[in-house]
Amino acid sequence: MSKGNKSRLVKVVLLGDGGVGKSSLMNRFVSNKFDAQLYHTIGVEFLNKEITVGGTTFTLQIWDTAGQERFRSLRTPFYRGADCCLLTFAVDDPNSFKNLPMWKSEFLHYADVPDAEHFPFVVLGNKIDIANRRVAKDEAATWCATQDIPFFETSAKDATNVDMAFYEAVRRIIELEGYLDSTRRLQSDTVDLSKQPRRGGCC
């Protein structure tokens, strides 16, 4: 995360199977628009949006990646430097849900983050406006709980929970920063007893 005078730039990467609605979620969040006839993304695209969380202004740089397998080598170089990753599936597509662990691993492998255990992810179960959903909310929520990842059911089509999910991404980034700060403070406060001058004893 880079710190500027006016706003802080944070990089958010959207991952998930082809067709789950990543581009649509980004367009809904950034431009408040929905297109029912979107083409598959080729490679990656990004858009910026400024938001304020906890009195701080953030510029979210949202990277929308191509979910289709054949674009893997085009998307993975863009994972580096990410501050948060949004793992996306569609509630009418069980395979896209089953693939979440694969997406998480792929991200961690190529992003090369310093602390994989605490890296902020958010899961989005998209297309909840569709009547015949095939992934139960409980099932997805349970997996997310085991991973300690916040979960939102969204619809890019009717805008349900889309803002909430992106704001949560920023909150998770802030949380991680606080955790890392306190860990660093703890480490610098730790006294190395082996290097302390000896006290007492005989002259």
Ligand SMILES: Nc1nc2c(ncn2[C@@H]2O[C@H](COP(=O)(O)OP(=O)(O)OP(=O)(O)O)[C@@H](O)[C@H]2O)c(=O)[nH]1
């Ligand atoms: N009903 C419904 N359709 C959606 C929703 N979000 C996206 N779609 C539709 O699903 C299709 C795929 O959406 P995209 O946003 O292109 O999906 P993507 O994940 O970016 O796909 P790739 O670029 O192939 O990775 C499009 O026809 C969208 O209009 C949603 O919330 N509800």
